[in-house]
Amino acid sequence: MPQELAYLKESASQTAGPYVHIGLAPGAAGFEIYRQELGRDMTGPNAKGERIRVEGRIIDGMGAPIKDVLLEVWQANADGHYAHPEGGGEVEEGFRGWGRVISDFDTGEWGFDTVKPGATRGRNVGTQAPHLNLWIVARGINIGLNTRMYFSDEAEANAADPVLNLIEWENRRGTLIAERTERDGMPVYRFDVRLQGEDETVFFDV
Amino acid sequence: MTQPGEFYQRDRSIQPPAFTPGYKTSVARSPRYSMISLQNSVSEITGPRFGHSDIDAGDNDLLTNYAKAGESPIGERIILHGRVLDENARPVPKTLVEIWQANAGGRYRHKKDTYLAPIDPNFGGCGRTLTDENGYFYFRTVKPGAYPWRNMVNNWRPAHIHVSVFGTGFAQRLITQCYFEGDPLIPICPIVQTIPDQGAIEQLTAKLDLNATIPLDSIAYKFDIVLRGRRSTLFENRLEGN
Numbered sequence: 442m443p444q445e446l447a448y449l450k451e452s453a454s455q456t457a458g459p460y461v462h463i464g465l466a467p468g469a470a471g472f473e474i475y476r477q478e479l480g481r482d483m484t485g486p487n488a489k490g491e492r493i494r495v496e497g498r499i500i501d502g503m504g505a506p507i508k509d510v511l512l513e514v515w516q517a518n519a520d521g522h523y524a525h526p527e528g529g530g531e532v533e534e535g536f537r538g539w540g541r542v543i544s545d546f547d548t549g550e551w552g553f554d555t556v557k558p559g560a561t562r563g564r565n566v567g568t569q570a571p572h573l574n575l576w577i578v579a580r581g582i583n584i585g586l587n588t589r590m591y592f593s594d595e596a597e598a599n600a601a602d603p604v605l606n607l608i609e610w611e612n613r614r615g616t617l618i619a620e621r622t623e624r625d626g627m628p629v630y631r632f633d634v635r636l637q638g639e640d641e642t643v644f645f646d647v
Numbered sequence: 648m649t650q651p652g653e654f655y656q657r658d659r660s661i662q663p664p665a666f667t668p669g670y671k672t673s674v675a676r677s678p679r680y681s682m683i684s685l686q687n688s689v690s691e692i693t694g695p696r697f698g699h700s701d702i703d704a705g706d707n708d709l710l711t712n713y714a715k716a717g718e719s720p721i722g723e724r725i726i727l728h729g730r731v732l733d734e735n736a737r738p739v740p741k742t743l744v745e746i747w748q749a750n751a752g753g754r755y756r757h758k759k760d761t762y763l764a765p766i767d768p769n770f771g772g773c774g775r776t777l778t779d780e781n782g783y784f785y786f787r788t789v790k791p792g793a794y795p796w797r798n799m800v801n802n803w804r805p806a807h808i809h810v811s812v813f814g815t816g817f818a819q820r821l822i823t824q825c826y827f828e829g830d831p832l833i834p835i836c837p838i839v840q841t842i843p844d845q846g847a848i849e850q851l852t853a854k855l856d857l858n859a860t861i862p863l864d865s866i867a868y869k870f871d872i873v874l875r876g877r878r879s880t881l882f883e884n885r886l887e888g889n
């Protein structure tokens with residue numbers, strides 16, 4: 442008789458539902474309960490690098506912005522190090538590189554302030570272009586969607602990025618590149634995510 | 648000598664697909680192109696870590712974390728406890744577990760919930776904790792009520808607690824729901840039924856745990872959560888720099 446492998450199965454995902462804010466951002470649900478909500482300050486006070494703002498919307502298959510979405514952001518610091526023992530090196534005291542962001546209930550707009558990450562080491566050799574890792578959950582999304590945001594002012598690094606180059610259809614790579622603009626002297630990157638349609642954003646099975 | 652490598656490929660045959668017409672909201676919110684499969688890089692094997700300075704000791708007690716002094720929420724007092732494990736059956740220590748739920752009447756404390764059942768003035772409906780070194784966690788709360796929702800005209804959610812877990816890498820990030828053994832609404836719930844595998848549904852169903860019950864106080868339910876496991880790699884040239 443063959444031996445059974447003793448592995449467990451990953452728990453199945455279920456939608457975060459419309460009331461995800463109660464658990465992960467209770468202030469937005471309409472009440473205060475915790476000493477501090479997590480994920481509001483992505484970088485801490487000591488982060489090096491360029492201060493930036495990122496804004497966007499998540500747009501559904503009807504072309505409407507999703508107004509009850511929650512995103513999490515995971516990023517390296519300006520040196521390209523993640524705040525993790527396997528993250529590639531030291532980070533500044535207080536730098537976590539993780540953020541939790543919700544869309545506005547009326548407009549679907551979201552935004553957050555952070556620092557621009559550096560290039561990170563590649564899987565085998567070389568480097569990955571600076572990017573933010575995004576994880577998107579909402580009512581109607583059965584399992585969190587993973588995608589990445591790259592920076593329009595990093596054209597050369599983007600052209601050499603091993604992940605962007607995995608995308609067979611060159612015209613789809615642009616769905617992951619946020620456009621840099623400026624507002625009041627601050628760089629603002631615009632990143633709209635489209636869940637369906639001709640310009641559907643690239644999502645990753647990580 | 649081995650070192651941890653990338654996460655095992657996610658078993659999509661037990662995970663809900665994006666497009667599940669029985670759950671109508673998924674129709675316009677589901678990507679249609681194939682996802683691009685990505686071998687894990689440093690961006691996926693790392694993830695945020697949390698410590699005791701992030702949360703407070705009483706955050707896991709929903710019986711008291713929003714109640715007025717000397718009062719408690721209405722409802723069946725329960726303990727929800729279990730372990731966070733990975734697919735290698737190893738505990739995941741010091742990881743953040745966050746929960747949220749409706750009150751005993753099925754009403755959420757949320758400005759967008761307009762269900763007839765009343766808000767409980769002593770119940771917030773959220774909690775959070777870190778697993779201990781054995782991956783163990785527990786919450787005290789009340790059993791949530793079933794509630795109606797707009798999908799088909801007469802859909803009711805089984806009693807459930809929403810659960811969010813991190814693990815050690817961003818690729819393990821998971822949100823799911825915990826159901827309760829014996830609930831007749833489970834097999835007819837369109838959200839539960841997005842899961843294509845019966846064993847996976849059973850894995851999300853907390854079991855009555857009489858041994859952990861506190862006599863004359865609270866009924867216990869056991870709920871283990873499994874996150875993706877990582878390969879142990881021999882030193883391979885292909886993982887240079889990983």
Ligand SMILES: [Fe+2]
Nearest residue numbers: 458804807809
């Ligand atoms: Fe719910």
